[in-house]
Amino acid sequence: MVLQNYAFRGNFELKTLLILSAIKADHLRVMGYINRLDNFDGQAVGKAAVKAHLYEEAFASFKKFNLNVEAVNVLLDNLQNIDRAMEFAFRVEEDSVWSQVAKAKLRKGLVSDAIDLFIRANDGTHYLEVIKVAEDANKYHDLVKYLLMVRKKTKKPKVDSELIYAYAKIGQLGEIEKFLLMPNVSNLPNVGDRLYDEALYEAAKIIFAFIPDWAKLAVTLTKLQQFQDAVDAARKANSLKTWKDVCFACIDAGESSLAQICGLNVIVQVTLFLGYIYIYFFSTVILSPCLEFSIY
Template sequence: MFKLQARYIVERSDGDLWLKVLDESNENRRFLIEQVVSTALPESRNPEQVSTTVKAFMTKGLQSELIELLEKIVLQNSAFSNNANLQNLLILTAMKAARSKVKDFINRLDNFDGPAVAEKAVEHGMVDEAFEIYKKFNKKVEAIKVLLQHVPEGGLQRASDYASKIDEAAVWSELGHAQLTAGHVADAINSYLKASDSSNYILVMEQAKGAAAFGELVKFLLMVRKKHKDSKVDTELVYAYASTAQMSALEDFIGGSHQANLQACGDRLLEEGLYEAARVLFQHIPNFGRLASTLLKLKEFQQAVDAARKANNPRVWKEVLFACVDVKEFRLAQLAGLSIIVNADDLDEVSEYYQKRGHYDELLSLLDSGIGLERAHMGIFTELGALYARYRPEKLLEHLKLFSTRINIPRLIRVCQEQQHWKELTFLYIVYDEYDNAATTSMLHAPDAWEHIQFKDVCVKVSNTEIYYRALGFYLSEHPDLIVDLMGVLTPRLDHARVVDQFKRANQLALIKDYLLGVQKANILE
């Protein structure tokens, strides 16, 4: 009876009737459904009948029964076995009600909308099934994307295995993008190389620096520069060669046609301690100043001096000088120093550098050689005098006498005062026409500074007359035997009455008898 009813309902194709017989209140619903699934619908050849029946099952939410129904008409060689909509519906319904059957349906069916069904599979969390669908429909890029985007653990490895199996450029590119995002820079570069894909080269270069994947980066950039003319690519290639110590390849590359910024790259290498590669670049440019800096780092001081000579820059010379002083290469330091001290503005810095490190003899040797230079200036002569005053006082006076016209006398006067070189100070006062100070210093520091003949010459030139009488007092106390000789040159300038009074108070008039006889004609009254 239920078989006949089932046939009748299917043939009627009446939606309202279907809703009535499929109502849960129908106690015979189960028996009717079994006959529709097993007999009535599989026998039908009418698409409208099938459509109405399927819709009725869907409306009533009979998913398990619908799956059973669709299996009968799709999988058992019915007239509707290749119906795309029914195949889609079977798989999609199984995703909701019979997930364990989905993979079998995917393998057995061939006429469903693969991409659309795969998207639904992803939405339902059935990633493996989606992957199988994309593989079945030869959607290789979409297949690897599923693994990369929706398999959090192990997806990258599965994708790598899949790419190796497929070995197509587009697939390798997708894998490369994912590996780069995950920070697997070396693996990403290898994938890009297999894909011959240079599209992401800017990001690859940036991340390769952080990962120090320079060996792989060399291969990648050689591929990139075949497709792109970019100075950044060539510059990074130079750096990658340097970082992997491929000196021969580096020299060949910079010797050919390229757009690399060798100066910027050389500076970067020098800063990061890749000195050998930096030397190659600075020699090629050439930039002798930076080459000198690099050679200093390599402890090649003679070559650094040669490079500095070609650069002929005060900053470079100072760098070389200071480095040579630090390692006590004083011969080379002097070669550098002679090129610096001719610049008056740099002389003090050089002198201070030597002195702070206690290299006084070497500094004196440098300046002594410097005074013979064609470009020797007052500062060199003056600084040498100041250094003699501090460290070699026995040479000071001779230096002052030889170069009195080429020194800064006020400065050396201050130095001699500080160092208490009274004889030399007196000499400087005389040369500087400061006779009052010269006479005063000679008297105050007589053991070192006084000399009778010199003092007589100075006394007659002083401007302060009080110095005459202090000088008489000084001679009366220290050199009474020479007082008449002194008074002989001072007689025209003295106040005779004051002199007589000065010696009377000292009870020493007899000592200046000859002077008194000489001025007697003046008939000075007391």
């Protein structure tokens, strides 16, 4: 009646009901109805077709009404055909569709392809997942490209910090130095500690010098066998622990003259420390009781 009677051809509800009924009772007619009819609820029909495992019919319904994200998700999630999804994405050229394909690529571990598609989609919303998967796969060159895109869209400490780390992993120390001179929201102390812990000492040196954190810079310089610079940094830090750390490093390396300088400063620091203890002891244990006694 709906197909043959002109009075019913424009009836949105009846045409939708016809297809939904066919999905439940007559699967073979569903695709024909979707192709022949217009002006029905493509969203409802597509969802019902997915539930009935009529995935080609669902794809056809979604595509007919330009519900392209839903359509590509049928290809990716139900038909599991990423090649068809790519072809469809090229055809519709929508950022949201490219994003769905990118996520599917990422789930499959195709990190480089996924990142290229996220960049094509101009989609930086999934940066946490991308960072984790890219680092697990050691895809730091690709990660740098992605993070440079993301930081144009959002200012997040995680993004800027991971960009510095990625630069360090691929040995682009010059890019780190340039980046530090630009406005950024990276967590430099955390990045520096991470680089040091992973023995990326040249990159850690740049970070600690920029902050500056003289104590950590001094220890980092000893790892790089740059002992004179380490002593200079220890002098600026001027703490007992730093002098001791640099002193022992110099002794281990046979740098006796530098070790002597550090040792003398250790003595000075210890002497000062003992002096403070003596002052505290004198003022609290001896002087205070005497004052109290004199008052009484």
